[in-house]
Amino acid sequence: MNKKRNLTGGRLRVFQVAVLSLSLLLASVSVGGCLLGDLAKEFPDAPTWYLQMFVTFPVVGGMIANIIGGAMASKVGKKNLCLIGIMMCFIGGFFPMFAPTLGLKIGIRVIASIGVGLIQPLSASLIVDFFEGKTANTMMGLQSSCVGLGASIFSYTMAAIMVYNWHFAYCAYLYALAIFLLVIFGIPSFVNEVGKEEKTESHVEKKEKTKLPKIAYVGFALQLLYCLGYCAIDNCLSLASVETGVITTVQAASIASWGGIASLIGGLFFGFVKNKIGMKVGPLSLVLNVIGLAIIGMTNTTVMWYIGVTILKVGFCWWMPFINFFVNDGTDESNSALATSFGFVGNSLGSFVFGYVLAGASAMLGGINSHQAFVYGAIIVTVVLVILLAYNAKSKKKEAIA
Known part of the structure; x- marks a missing residue:
């Protein structure tokens, strides 16, 4: 070193x-x-x-x-x-x-x-x-x-x-x-x-490895569910442009590209926001995700899709660092990497099964097209928000009793 x-x-x-x-x-x-x-x-x-x-x-x-x-x-x-x-x-x-x-x-x-x-x-x-x-x-x-x-x-x-x-x-x-x-x-x-x-240096320390905290598993579940909603932006934007006929696939690609810029800018402000409101940045990021997904799914104009993607991407770039802090609450040097990997794997698994889950939901509800998938995504992320708020409330209650 x-x-x-x-x-x-x-x-x-x-x-x-x-x-x-x-x-x-x-x-x-x-x-x-x-x-x-x-x-x-x-x-x-x-x-x-x-x-x-x-x-x-x-x-x-x-x-x-x-x-x-x-x-x-x-x-x-x-x-x-x-x-x-x-x-x-x-x-x-x-x-x-x-x-x-x-x-x-x-x-x-x-x-x-x-x-x-x-x-x-x-x-x-x-x-x-x-x-x-x-x-x-x-x-x-x-x-x-x-x-x-x-x-x-x-x-x-x-x-x-x-x-x-x-x-x-x-x-x-x-x-x-x-x-x-x-x-x-x-x-x-x-x-x-x-x-x-x-x-070599940590050979002895490995014997003292502590148990992975429960919150790491909670973080895995939150990431999995989150991606079942958020991934509409990666899987359905281009297809939705074809369905609506309002914009071309090239314009859809440009909107997605702008989303990257919005994520870049939003990421620069994450530290400032977290310093001000602490871990409340997590629920706030989910609210932004819900708003962004709903705007895209309920409108079909280029301007509104730009607005929706901007809000969605800011929410995304705040959620990802939040979840890394979240899963590491209570970890130490012996298991922090493993806890962080839980978030990554939850993200990947959610991204992988998104299409299958959406197809299953579509079969159950009588059809969900690519444009409507964004409203579906907003509903799923809302569920994540409710679970996170319930978990936080339960944790605070335990701390108060202790």
């Missing part, structure tokens, strides 16, 4: 940029939802749930990578694991362009999701490993904002290419190659030794 102090000036800045650049790829799989409208035209016989697998099914790879990534890091090194993840993200994102069938496109995208799953925990753990105090807090805030920035970069690039020919939108994943080079030259080689050093 002492080696990190040898990085100063320009080398330190490049290291920081390289670490933050990892987060630019975290939304690179979900933004592929902007292609669903055009894929529906290319594969007219494919049911909606199958089309949505273009976004949802690859998440399986991310879940697997989240589970095994920690064990791999201690063996292959964190920098090496980052490079492997980035290259898999490029392969799985770029090469579906050449796949002739929808099923093959979906299968190749699983590779991209595995890459993102490897990168996701490292994008945060490298900050914890090498930065402290105010610098670490600033880096964490920027890390959250970079997720939104990455979504915008990928979405706007795809939208621009779609104006020419949507089949070439996969070229946006060439950004991964630039990030690959930045990580090679920006992250020092001694980063590969961090996991191995920590494993």
Whole structure:
């Protein structure tokens, strides 16, 4: 760990940029939802749930990578694991362009999701490993904002290419190659030794590992339910544009891209808001999610969809850091990483089953189209809000009795 102090000036800045650049790829799989409208035209016989697998099914790879990534890091090194993840993200994102069938496109995208799953925990753990105090807090805030920035970069690039020919939108994943080079030259080689050093130093501490607190499981459930509502934005926006006929798929992609900018800006204010209202930022973020989803689902004009997506994305970029704080309430150094992974896996699982749950709800209710799915999403997130408020009230009651 002492080696990190040898990085100063320009080398330190490049290291920081390289670490933050990892987060630019975290939304690179979900933004592929902007292609669903055009894929529906290319594969007219494919049911909606199958089309949505273009976004949802690859998440399986991310879940697997989240589970095994920690064990791999201690063996292959964190920098090496980052490079492997980035290259898999490029392969799985770029090469579906050449796949002739929808099923093959979906299968190749699983590779991209595995890459993102490897990168996701490292994008945060490298900050914890090498930065402290105010610098670490600033880096964490920027890390959250970079997720939104990455979504915008990928979405706007795809939208621009779609104006020419949507089949070439996969070229946006060439950004991964630039990030690959930045990580090679920006992250020092001694980063590969961090996991191995920590494993040796904490050998005795592992015997004292404490039980994972109940709140981590609650956080997993909240994330799972949350994604069953929120994921309407990733899976249904492009399809809804085709259904309503009010905007084109290119305009829908532009709206989704703007959502990334809104998330980026909102993330910069998360720390300020949390300092003012504390953990109440969680319920507030869910209220914003409900409002944003309802606006999109109950209107069909470009302006209102921009407004709805803006509100929704601000709510999203406040919810994600909140849930990381939430699941770590009561943890220590021995189990904090495991608790955090519960939130990530809940997120991934919710994203994966979204299409199937929506299809089931549609069958039960006599049909839910892609535009109405946003109202469905608002209802699901409202349920999450009620559960969170009930849990908080129960916890406060226990504290008062104690």
